[in-house]
Amino acid sequence: MDEFAKKKGFFWQGSEIYGGLAGFYDYGFNGTMLKRKFEGAWRRYFLGLSENFFEIEPSDIMHEKVFKASGHVDGFVDPVAKCSKCGTQHRADHILEDFLHESFEGMTPEQLKKVIDEKGIKCPSCKGALKEVYVLNMMFPVDVGSGKKGYLRPETAQGPYVNFLRHFNLLRNRLPIGLSVVGKAFRNEISPRNLTTRMREFTQAELQIFFDPSKVEEHPRWGEVEGCKLRLLFAGEKEAKDVGVEAALKAGMPKFYLWHMAKVQQFYLEVMKVPRGSFRFRELSAEERAFYNKLHWDVEVDLPSLGGFREVGGVHYRTDHDLTGHQKLANQKQEVFLDGRRFMPHVLELSFGVDRNVYALMELNHEEDGDRAVLHLPAAVAPFQVAVFPLVNKDGIDGKAREVFEGLRKDFDAVFDQSGSIGKMYYREDERGTLYCVTVDYDTEKSKSVTLRDRDSKRQVRVKLRDLPGALRGLMAGEIGFEDAGDAIKPSEPKKKE
Amino acid sequence: MDEFAKKKGFFWQGSEIYGGLAGFYDYGFNGTMLKRKFEGAWRRYFLGLSENFFEIEPSDIMHEKVFKASGHVDGFVDPVAKCSKCGTQHRADHILEDFLHESFEGMTPEQLKKVIDEKGIKCPSCKGALKEVYVLNMMFPVDVGSGKKGYLRPETAQGPYVNFLRHFNLLRNRLPIGLSVVGKAFRNEISPRNLTTRMREFTQAELQIFFDPSKVEEHPRWGEVEGCKLRLLFAGEKEAKDVGVEAALKAGMPKFYLWHMAKVQQFYLEVMKVPRGSFRFRELSAEERAFYNKLHWDVEVDLPSLGGFREVGGVHYRTDHDLTGHQKLANQKQEVFLDGRRFMPHVLELSFGVDRNVYALMELNHEEDGDRAVLHLPAAVAPFQVAVFPLVNKDGIDGKAREVFEGLRKDFDAVFDQSGSIGKMYYREDERGTLYCVTVDYDTEKSKSVTLRDRDSKRQVRVKLRDLPGALRGLMAGEIGFEDAGDAIKPSEPKKKE
Numbered sequence: 004m005d006e007f008a009k010k011k012g013f014f015w016q017g018s019e020i021y022g023g024l025a026g027f028y029d030y031g032f033n034g035t036m037l038k039r040k041f042e043g044a045w046r047r048y049f050l051g052l053s054e055n056f057f058e059i060e061p062s063d064i065m066h067e068k069v070f071k072a073s074g075h076v077d078g079f080v081d082p083v084a085k086c087s088k089c090g091t092q093h094r095a096d097h098i099l100e101d102f103l104h105e106s107f108e109g110m111t112p113e114q115l116k117k118v119i120d121e122k123g124i125k126c127p128s129c130k131g132a133l134k135e136v137y138v139l140n141m142m143f144p145v146d147v148g149s150g151k152k153g154y155l156r157p158e159t160a161q162g163p164y165v166n167f168l169r170h171f172n173l174l175r176n177r178l179p180i181g182l183s184v185v186g187k188a189f190r191n192e193i194s195p196r197n198l199t200t201r202m203r204e205f206t207q208a209e210l211q212i213f214f215d216p217s218k219v220e221e222h223p224r225w226g227e228v229e230g231c232k233l234r235l236l237f238a239g240e241k242e243a244k245d246v247g248v249e250a251a252l253k254a255g256m257p258k259f260y261l262w263h264m265a266k267v268q269q270f271y272l273e274v275m276k277v278p279r280g281s282f283r284f285r286e287l288s289a290e291e292r293a294f295y296n297k298l299h300w301d302v303e304v305d306l307p308s309l310g311g312f313r314e315v316g317g318v319h320y321r322t323d324h325d326l327t328g329h330q331k332l333a334n335q336k337q338e339v340f341l342d343g344r345r346f347m348p349h350v351l352e353l354s355f356g357v358d359r360n361v362y363a364l365m366e367l368n369h370e371e372d373g374d375r376a377v378l379h380l381p382a383a384v385a386p387f388q389v390a391v392f393p394l395v396n397k398d399g400i401d402g403k404a405r406e407v408f409e410g411l412r413k414d415f416d417a418v419f420d421q422s423g424s425i426g427k428m429y430y431r432e433d434e435r436g437t438l439y440c441v442t443v444d445y446d447t448e449k450s451k452s453v454t455l456r457d458r459d460s461k462r463q464v465r466v467k468l469r470d471l472p473g474a475l476r477g478l479m480a481g482e483i484g485f486e487d488a489g490d491a492i493k494p495s496e497p498k499k500k501e
Numbered sequence: 502m503d504e505f506a507k508k509k510g511f512f513w514q515g516s517e518i519y520g521g522l523a524g525f526y527d528y529g530f531n532g533t534m535l536k537r538k539f540e541g542a543w544r545r546y547f548l549g550l551s552e553n554f555f556e557i558e559p560s561d562i563m564h565e566k567v568f569k570a571s572g573h574v575d576g577f578v579d580p581v582a583k584c585s586k587c588g589t590q591h592r593a594d595h596i597l598e599d600f601l602h603e604s605f606e607g608m609t610p611e612q613l614k615k616v617i618d619e620k621g622i623k624c625p626s627c628k629g630a631l632k633e634v635y636v637l638n639m640m641f642p643v644d645v646g647s648g649k650k651g652y653l654r655p656e657t658a659q660g661p662y663v664n665f666l667r668h669f670n671l672l673r674n675r676l677p678i679g680l681s682v683v684g685k686a687f688r689n690e691i692s693p694r695n696l697t698t699r700m701r702e703f704t705q706a707e708l709q710i711f712f713d714p715s716k717v718e719e720h721p722r723w724g725e726v727e728g729c730k731l732r733l734l735f736a737g738e739k740e741a742k743d744v745g746v747e748a749a750l751k752a753g754m755p756k757f758y759l760w761h762m763a764k765v766q767q768f769y770l771e772v773m774k775v776p777r778g779s780f781r782f783r784e785l786s787a788e789e790r791a792f793y794n795k796l797h798w799d800v801e802v803d804l805p806s807l808g809g810f811r812e813v814g815g816v817h818y819r820t821d822h823d824l825t826g827h828q829k830l831a832n833q834k835q836e837v838f839l840d841g842r843r844f845m846p847h848v849l850e851l852s853f854g855v856d857r858n859v860y861a862l863m864e865l866n867h868e869e870d871g872d873r874a875v876l877h878l879p880a881a882v883a884p885f886q887v888a889v890f891p892l893v894n895k896d897g898i899d900g901k902a903r904e905v906f907e908g909l910r911k912d913f914d915a916v917f918d919q920s921g922s923i924g925k926m927y928y929r930e931d932e933r934g935t936l937y938c939v940t941v942d943y944d945t946e947k948s949k950s951v952t953l954r955d956r957d958s959k960r961q962v963r964v965k966l967r968d969l970p971g972a973l974r975g976l977m978a979g980e981i982g983f984e985d986a987g988d989a990i991k992p993s994e995p996k997k998k999e
Binding site: 024058153 | 509510513515516517518519520521522523524525526527528529530532533534536537549552555556557558559560561562563564566567589590641643644645646647649651653660663664667668671672673675680685687689690691701702827830831833903906910916917920921
């Protein structure tokens with residue numbers, strides 16, 4: 004994936020010409036389009052879940068007190084094992100994971116040290132002894148102005164929390180309200196790894212839903228998810244199973260939480276087209292999850308290149324932990340008065356790693372076909388929807404093609420290419436997942452039509468220029484099949500000059 | 502503007518509940534929508550200028566060598582005057598500007614010290630003596646991992662430079678190519694001020710255009726800008742004047758540069774609808790501009806709240822300064838081989854402050870009308886295009902209104918409101934610049950029509966539900982006038998139940 008991503012303009016190590024900076028990646032032009040498209044699809048879907056869900060943009064650097072209140076200054080630490088010979092600091096649970104193929108998340112330094120001693124684990128770099136295990140804070144501190152301390156946020160979530168009350172008033176005192184942030188977060192990981200899935204600077208798309216805790220057993224639109232079968236891996240179990248939302252309800256999971264889980268699953272299966280077998284929710288045990296999370300299910304996608312199911316998001320019932328923390332430290336009431344009661348809202352957090360999802364989409368949709376690659380990305384996220392080529396770069400064909408391109412780019416994510424043979428240009432578009440290719444040829448002027456080619460079936464049809472935008476729209480919406488797009492169903496070779 | 506922005510959900514001081522962090526602002530839900538819309542309009546326009554312009558996303562934190570090569574480690578400094586009594590550090594040129602109402606940009610600490618002494622300027626905080634004037638580096642350093650040094654980028658531009666060669670190859674060795682970044686930049690300003698127009702964390706939208714310097718006197722699409730009159734304030738002059746591109750060409754400005762200036766002006770006058778008298782390019786003198794900029798014109802907009810014309814962007818001919826710096830320090834050739842020659846591309850940079858433009862759009866379009874405010878934002882950036890209300894919250898009217906809203910939100914930036922009288926809801930939408938309001942009333946069910954209201958004229962027409970999307974699209978594109986939108990031209994009061 005590393006090589007493919009680099010060669011095809013998706014992503015590569017940041018500051019590459021200076022030997023790179025570990026944990027930072029730069030997205031190239033194809034990767035950036037894919038990322039923007041994912042963010043757009045995410046916004047449309049999740050902000051579309053309610054008319055009371057909105058995006059906000061708090062700053063990346065925040066006052067240190069924000070993270071004192073949230074617990075990050077004291078508790079956002081990773082366990083580190085230091086080599087007494089070469090001095091390298093390793094993430095203690097990760098080296099155990101690598102050696103023993105089990106999860107050691109959530110263990111204390113003392114527990115980890117015990118396992119290291121028992122199993123005789125040595126420094127992976129130099130085989131030296133790992134004598135010390137301690138914790139390091141993962142936030143990046145920043146000196147602001149002359150002497151004030153701030154931090155680059157380690158999660159986008161605190162922005163919505165400290166801005167909650169202002170929005171509650173602006174939105175005229177109603178609940179639930181949702182405040183979303185799509186933006187950067189920064190964590191000084193001890194050992195960043197697995198390409199863009201564990202970075203020191205990464206993009207989150209998070210939605211914080213503030214609600215009345217006395218209504219956690221209700222959802223006014225429950226009917227929309229009735230009959231939905233969730234893919235659930237319960238803590239302590241080995242296999243995910245299908246569990247109907249009604250059964251989950253009976254087993255004690257709250258309705259408000261379940262409704263959102265069902266919507267998250269729908270996003271993955273129906274919008275991102277993730278195969279059902281490659282998707283699951285994994286329940287975190289009490290040891291694994293943050294102490295303030297009453298319920299915590301990770302969203303996981305099966306990524307063989309990383310060794311199996313990996314976290315790409317999470318559904319967290321954070322209760323009133325954060326608002327209560329800010330109320331205390333800022334000494335400002337964060338409670339609301341609603342329906343005749345004064346209370347602290349609870350928070351349900353839907354959290355997604357944008358880079359991880361982009362990576363997952365690339366891996367899930369990547370197909371090797373001999374020496375060719377095709378990225379079968381769903382229509383919602385394909386970097387480019389349509390590419391336009393001239394059959395040849397002469398006889399006015401290239402000018403006509405450019406004209407078709409200029410017409411299409413107003414309404415579509417379109418790209419123009421004129422370098423190389425049609426076959427080569429098709430392959431290049433397949434590699435970055437472009438949905439359709441349009442070729443302008445010698446017939447175009449007379450017949451007012453072009454050849455339209457489908458990425459997945461590789462079939463071609465002839466389409467009238469005036470029908471082209473409608474055909475593309477219908478195809479992407481899944482309203483018409485590829486055969487219906489043209490006047491001719493038979494695959495047609497681009498014609499040579501008569 | 503401060504109060505308005507805060508009360509109406511646009512922006513306010515970051516980390517506000519902890520007393521704020523100077524130089525950081527949080528955008529509320531209306532401000533975020535406006536900012537996203539500006540970014541979208543910017544991308545559509547500037548990336549639409551050429552099929553070879555693309556967006557990339559390099560990381561915010563980069564290797565320290567990136568900024569050694571660019572000159573930022575040594576030269577990205579601001580002059581500071583320190584009070585010998587209270588110890589406060591002030592931006593030396595800014596305090597002079599405040600006292601003497603002239604620009605002191607680009608002066609050395611020695612020159613500034615001389616003016617301070619001559620004019621007897623004291624500390625603005627405590628009237629103490631300003632004995633020391635020196636420079637401070639404005640970058641935020643970051644410790645990465647165990648011991649590596651990075652910086653939060655002070656401009657987005659270096660990302661495209663260090664990624665240029667990879668993209669030149671990916672895009673199959675052609676020039677010009679443009680690499681754009683829309684993202685955060687960070688500067689530890691001594692004295693951040695003027696709300697969101699001089700912050701420590703801000704968003705830039707920049708386009709770096711790499712071209713063959715031997716072709717600086719050419720542009721293949723020169724015809725598109727022929728006859729264009731630029732608003733230019735030459736260095737040393739007091740008043741901007743209209744200068745035709747042909748005359749500017751004769752005066753020695755290069756064609757490639759002028760073409761892009763004309764396109765920048767078109768963006769402001771035609772897309773952002775900035776009045777011609779409120780727009781100008783200002784030429785920076787040799788002392789004011791960075792030494793590597795061969796040509797440097799700021800884009801300025803007249804903002805009375807900030808004292809007059811203020812910089813919102815710039816057109817910079819950066820030559821080969823950055824690529825040469827990276828070639829040297831990274832010891833990696835950055836030259837290209839094209840048209841039989843080996844050479845170092847030159848860079849034309851189009852640079853914009855997103856927050857400054859958002860601020861400018863708010864101020865330029867803000868109208869006070871008694872105790873009401875209207876934000877006459879152009880269609881391209883209005884946070885919401887259409888708001889939907891029920892006339893009353895009963896008799897199924899609210900359900901029908903929600904249905905109309907759900908139908909519209911698929912294709913438009915739509916918002917739903919049902920709190921308060923129709924008049925109050927209209928005012929609220931006017932304040933955030935919503936273009937059109939749709940009211941569903943008792944007639945809607947029978948006549949299949951709604952009342953459509955125009956923000957700027959406050960006129961109302963009746964529109965058939967099936968015509969509504971088309972009418973909105975036509976209105977926003979400026980293809981139809983408001984009278985053409987409905988079946989009735991006369992302003993109609995929402996009807997009461999019969």
